[in-house]
Amino acid sequence: MDVLLDSALKLHTYLFEQCWTGHALVGSDPGIRFNARIGRFVKSYLSFVPWPDRLTYMQAQGYWIMDQWLLADALDEESHSLLAIATAHHILRCQRPEGYWEYPNPEWRGRVATVEGCFAALGLLECYARVGDKSYLAGAENWYHYLTNTIGFRRQREAGMSAINYFAHESGTYGGGVPNNSTLVLWLMARLAEVTQDDRFLTHCASLVAWLAHVQCESGELPYEVGSDDRNGRLHFLCYQYNAFEFMDLVHYYRITNDQHALPILRQLAIYLANGLTAAGVGRYACDQATPEVLYYTSAIAQALSQATALGLGDFRALAAWGFRHVMSRQRPDGRFEFYSRANYRILSDRRVYPRYLAMILNHLLREYQTGQAEQTEHTAQLGHQEESRASSIYMC
Numbered sequence: 001m002d003v004l005l006d007s008a009l010k011l012h013t014y015l016f017e018q019c020w021t022g023h024a025l026v027g028s029d030p031g032i033r034f035n036a037r038i039g040r041f042v043k044s045y046l047s048f049v050p051w052p053d054r055l056t057y058m059q060a061q062g063y064w065i066m067d068q069w070l071l072a073d074a075l076d077e078e079s080h081s082l083l084a085i086a087t088a089h090h091i092l093r094c095q096r097p098e099g100y101w102e103y104p105n106p107e108w109r110g111r112v113a114t115v116e117g118c119f120a121a122l123g124l125l126e127c128y129a130r131v132g133d134k135s136y137l138a139g140a141e142n143w144y145h146y147l148t149n150t151i152g153f154r155r156q157r158e159a160g161m162s163a164i165n166y167f168a169h170e171s172g173t174y175g176g177g178v179p180n181n182s183t184l185v186l187w188l189m190a191r192l193a194e195v196t197q198d199d200r201f202l203t204h205c206a207s208l209v210a211w212l213a214h215v216q217c218e219s220g221e222l223p224y225e226v227g228s229d230d231r232n233g234r235l236h237f238l239c240y241q242y243n244a245f246e247f248m249d250l251v252h253y254y255r256i257t258n259d260q261h262a263l264p265i266l267r268q269l270a271i272y273l274a275n276g277l278t279a280a281g282v283g284r285y286a287c288d289q290a291t292p293e294v295l296y297y298t299s300a301i302a303q304a305l306s307q308a309t310a311l312g313l314g315d316f317r318a319l320a321a322w323g324f325r326h327v328m329s330r331q332r333p334d335g336r337f338e339f340y341s342r343a344n345y346r347i348l349s350d351r352r353v354y355p356r357y358l359a360m361i362l363n364h365l366l367r368e369y370q371t372g373q374a375e376q377t378e379h380t381a382q383l384g385h386q387e388e389s390r391a392s393s394i395y396m397c
Contacts, residue, residue, distance in 0.1 A: 004369040005074060007328045011362050012071065014335030015064075019355040020083075023090040025064045027355040029055045030340065033107050044350045055104040058094070061087050062119030063359035065126055070366040074373075081130065088127040091120045092139050099146030100168065112168035114151055114181045117143045118188045125188075129195045137195070144192060144201065147185070153204065161211035162204065163226070175231035179215065179222040180242050182208045183249035190256040202257065209261050212250075216265055220272030221287070222246050239287040240276035241297040243269060244304040251307050270308035270316070276301040277319055281326035291343040296357045296364075299327045303364040306371055324368060327361065337361075 019027045028051065030040045035053075043051050068084035071077070094101055100112045101120050121140040128136035150169075153162040154177045163177025164185045186208055192201040215226050217235070222243055227233030247269045254262045276284055283298035284290050302323025305316035330338045340357065342349040 002369055002372065003328065004324065004365050004372065007331055008071070008362055008365040008369060010331065010333075010335035011358060011365070012067065012335070015355055015358055015362070016083075018336075018353065019358075023086055024056050025060045025087070025355045025359060026054050026056045028053050028352050029057065029105065029354055029356055030350065030352075031105055031107065035107070040350050040352065041344065041348045044352045047352070056094075057104050057356045058091065058101045058116040058120035058123075060356040060359050061091055062121075062123035063356075063363050065123035067359060067362045067366060069126055069130060070363070070370060074366065074369065084123075084127055085131065088124055088133075088136055091123055092135060095120070095139055095142065098150070099142035099144075100150075101143075111170070112146075112151070114147065114164055114166055115184060117147060117151075118184045121188055122191060125191050125195055140192060144188070147188075148204065153207075156211055156214075158211075158214060160207055161214055162207040163211050164208070172230070174225055175233055176226035176228040177211070177215075178225050179212055180224075180246050180249075182212060183222075183246040183253075186253040186262075187249045190253045194256045205253070205257070205259070206261070209259060209265070213261065213265055216268060220268035220270070222265075222269070236287050238285065238297070240273060240284050240301050241294070244273060244276065244283075244297075244300040247273060247304040248300070248307060251311065254311075266308070266311065267313050270305070270311075270313040273301060273304050273308070274314070274316055274319060276305075277323050281322035283323065291346075292341050293343055294341040295327060295330060295337055295339065296361050298323050299361045299364040302327070303367055306368055310371055320368070324365070327365075 015025065019025050030036050043049070043053070065084045065087050068080040068087070072080040072084070096102065101116050103109070103111045103113050103116060121143040124136040124140045127133065128140070147164070151165050151167070152171065154165055154171065155162050156176065163179070164181050165171055166174045166178055166181055186205055189201050189205055193199055212222065216222055221239060223233060223235045224237035224239070224242060225234040247266065250262050250266055250269070253259065254266060277298070278284060278290050281298070282290070282293050283301045285292055285294065285297070302320045305323070306320035308314060309316045309320065332338060336353055336358070338351070340350045340352060340354055344350065
């Protein structure tokens with residue numbers, strides 16, 4: 001069995017046995033603020049304490065659904081489609097009548113985040129595309145209307161440009177916009193247009209793409225946050241990790257829409273991401289520092305570089321393979337990984353299990369396996385054509 005698929009299956013088994021409740025992927029999370037900086041390390045070193053921080057992120061559910069359909073494609077087993085459908089039902093049960101999902105972390109209680117809603121909707125759309133249940137499409141469309149009408153867009157000074165807001169009812173938060181929210185929205189809108197065959201869902205895409213092209217740095221990096229008149233921006237923050245996910249979002253958008261305006265952004269991003277792995281194949285923490293190491297950063301950068309190769313933006317296959325080899329080398333026999341992060345504050349490690357990020361790693365492994373299968377099929381077909389041509393030449397002689 002392919003080592004990527006074998007690794008993915010072990011990880012899936014672990015998540016199913018330890019984090020699947022029968023309707024959702026639930027578990028601990030590194031969180032934000034105090035917990036992200038200090039609390040998670042205390043919990044990691046005091047692992048014998050039954051910490052009550054079991055959270056249900058919609059981002060985790062969206063990835064989990066996509067993972068199930070990728071496994072269904074790879075293995076042709078109905079059990080994975082049933083898991084995806086069960087998760088989609090849970091997403092619909094959690095959706096508020098207005099179309100949004102509440103943020104699970106108590107430190108952000110009462111906020112409605114663009115990222116959470118988009119991943120919930122993407123999971124619903126994947127199920128709708130597979131089984132045709134219109135309740136999934138209705139849930140995704142309900143979120144789209146909330147997203148565009150309530151969360152809304154941050155208009156830029158430059159004509160024809162906009163960025164999606166980070167939260168609902170907080171248009172002043174995060175200055176002039178955070179690119180990784182806008183790339184995710186582009187993926188969602190393209191997917192909606194694809195499954196409905198309705199280009200009206202692409203109405204806002206041109207202005208979002210124009211803004212991303214405008215704010216992209218000469219290095220190819222997309223800044224973490226763009227400043228505004230009353231708030232300073234932030235160029236560097238977890239640079240390669242964010243840019244890897246932004247790249248993958250834009251690949252989804254580009255493959256669906258063939259929007260040529262997105263291609264130069266992707267090309268420059270690929271050049272930037274080529275510097276995202278250390279000589280050991282580890283994802284760099286930020287532009288100016290290699291550590292701490294966070295394992296899902298490495299899988300994201302590796303998968304982005306693999307997709308860049310598939311798009312013909314360069315040959316990054318060796319880099320991508322090196323990153324995936326490092327990730328898989330850290331996997332335990334039970335399917336989980338040795339750590340979530342290490343070398344934090346130089347000496348600390350976080351060895352807790354976070355299903356949201358394990359679902360992301362699972363997605364990257366499965367997509368890389370899918371890419372390898374497609375390349376193998378293409379190679380086999382090319383060999384077949386060569387044999388046919390050779391046989392035809394012999395016959396003609």
